[in-house]
Amino acid sequence: MYLQAKRLFKLALSPVLMLLSLFSTGAWAEQAERWQTNMAPGITEVGHQIYDLHMWVFYICVVTGIVVFGVMFYSVFAYRKERHQEPATFHENTRVEIAWTIVPFLVLLFMAVPATKTLIEIYDTDDADLDILITGYQWKWKYEYINPNGDNISFFSNLLTDGAEIANTEDKGSNYLLEVDEPVVIPVNKKVRFLVTANDVLHAWWVPALAVKRDAIPGFINEAWTKATETGVFRGQCAELCGRNHGFMPIVVNVVEEPQYEAWLGEKQAAAAEIKELMAKDFSLEELVERGKSVYTSSCAACHGANGEGGVGKAIAGSPIATGAMKEHTARVVDGVPGTAMPAFGSQLNEVDLAAVITYQRNAFGNNMGDMLQPVDIYKFKKGQ
């Protein structure tokens, strides 16, 4: 029995001791991140405040734990029947009971004050230098840079990790599942306000290094903000269960110096202008199919299959829609199917990509319709509604 008590004692305390040793030696933070055991303070003032708060409450818990568990394991050890035959008979003590109600209450006050202070700061979304509208989609993020003096810049950010890595047929890279085709870019030392919403189901935009986590709710806009103090690439993930590919919609934030940010923004604006020009262009079938193929891969394949064989969504190969009337097909893609997982791509893709992907669907996977759609047709279709 004695040996067992010793074992219980050691085992019971081991997690606490392990935690303590991890937190107390700063060396751990320097080691490989795969053994990361604690929250990182991140690169924002608020993030540091949250980290300090986290550690403050944690240390209070550790001290309380040592005292409480100390008394508990001492009692289990010292008042074992072999050593303590005659149990005491006391069963109340009003003074003690009042004391251990008041003391925890007072300790809580020491947590509540700094917590309130930090919370007020988190909620102060005023006076931002830049607004970015973040929209969660199943299963990607859309970023729209609000430009009060002109057109907004917007783009989608998709998972970049190769399917072969997920299926374990290729080695996984170090940014496995945390890499995207187009990161969101923000300038360093500027207050950036995020307006967070969703298009279909709930999502949550979480980047630990920025200490930002906000639910994305369809039909409502939430606000959050950050002010990065360091440049670099920071990664996060969707934090609210949003369906099948919830684990596959990462976030990458590229914090850069302001001139770089301006240059990046300029490029984006130029690209948008180019799309505008393309709107008027007459494409050949081959051009459309080629462009459509890449649009299909990033926007359709997740549900309809890489070869149009279907999955969550219906099959495209041989589908009565993709081999039927052009207008029906266009309506299906542009407006989506309300009440199902098929979103309205009219708000997600530009006219050029829409024309391309519809054309591709009609001329791939054994669908040999031979017809095509020009961007201007999409434009007219949207206007006609």
Next chain:
Amino acid sequence: MGAHHGPAKGLTRWLFTTNHKDIGTMYLWFSFAMFLLGGSFAMIIRAELFQPGLQIVQPEFFNQMTTMHGLVMVFGAIMPAFVGLANWMIPMMIGAPDMALPRMNNWSFWILPPTFLLLASTLLMEGGGPNFGWTFYAPLSTTYAPPSVTFFIFAVHAMGISSIMGSINIIATVVNMRAPGMTYMKMPMFVWTWLITAFLLVAVMPVLAGAVTMMLMDIHFGTSFFSAAGGGDPVLFQHVFWFFGHPEVYIIILPAFGVVSEVIPTFSRKPLFGYDSMVYATSSIAFLSFIVWAHHMYTVGMPIAGELFFMYATMLIAVPTAAKVFNWITTMFKGSITLETPMLFAIAKVFLFTVGGFSGLMLAIAPADFQYHDSYFVVAHFHYTMVAGAIFALSSAVYYWIPKWTGKMYNESMGKAHFWISFIGFNLTFFPQHFVGLAGMPRRIPDYNLMFADFNMMSSIGAFIYGASQLLFLFNIVRTITHGKPVSDPKVWEGGTTLEWTVPTPAPYHTFTTPPELK
């Protein structure tokens, strides 16, 4: 002895029984079956998370597993197990001959097996089973749900009816059927915690029913409670759900508090310290549970005033909870302690539940929760409270009362082996989940970055150990019933003081047909 008629023979004994002991037994076996089913879902989850990459299941099925694991464990395993204990023990602890409403008691139980058969059958339906998490947030559970969601709604309704009837029965029994002289402030703590739990259940199960009814309307009858496009609000769902959901977690933990409040005094051979304050603390926890629900929703975008209110109210829960822990420890202090299996589980429950309480306090801090929310830190936290808090207490209760139920003593070495393997397996599973959560791993994902790989592998190994230890538990129970050493001492445990230890062992089919004399 009033046992002039015993149980009926054959299957009809179980189908038509109105005997609280039979019904208690059925609840306990049913919940154990559900515990193994929910556990097997957890094994699939942990097997998939053993390594990064997708190996065993596809994300769609993974989501069904996380959803069904939660639903089956909460509604099928833990809640019915405590109702089973209540059925067996409350009449024997208050000196009553049976439950107050025995026919309703039969129905409360027999609703459950078809309900869970229905729920489990959704896994085989076209489109798969529920895949939106056990919290089933709209619109993922409405507009975007698989067709089986309607069966899920029906199942939740049925469970709710069962729970409400069960708790009405418990209230009626405790209020009306206490032996003469047993005042409220003389009731065993297990009875007290269950009385309070039953009131919580009656208060919040209808709210859950309301939530799923609104879902049903949104899905089939064109309403828009949870759809912004029709003037509704997805966040409304979360408010309604957690108005049920937060009291629900106390519904799970309060009877567990009751169990350890019986076990610790018995094996410390010393009366429970601070009985009165225990009653007040339990009542305060129950009251506070109604005004803290939105701490599950700190990141949803509430106004700051709401955020602060829910943060302060949540932190307050630490006060009565701490008082309870101090009371248990002071009960052991200067006692005369032996460490039989029930006591080991009870001590571990106090210890590990307190660890879960600490992480709960951290989660209560709203700004810090912006980092913790929906990460594995939360998963670690609620498994410390649910598994170590509730399941450990249930194991303790089974070992504690099984000699009374069966008249046979369980195998102590096997019981201790079950304890130590569970204890190690449990901590190996859930302690590292604090780490990956703090490092940034979201919950409910089937695949993860390599930086989380080592701790996840540890966690999976721990889960397999914990899972296997439950088979040892099952084996020990079956062996006790078939080959256990007979016990005939009514008291069984030297330190037992409550009324169940005054009736013969094994407890006859009918007990207290005439009420006991209380000093």
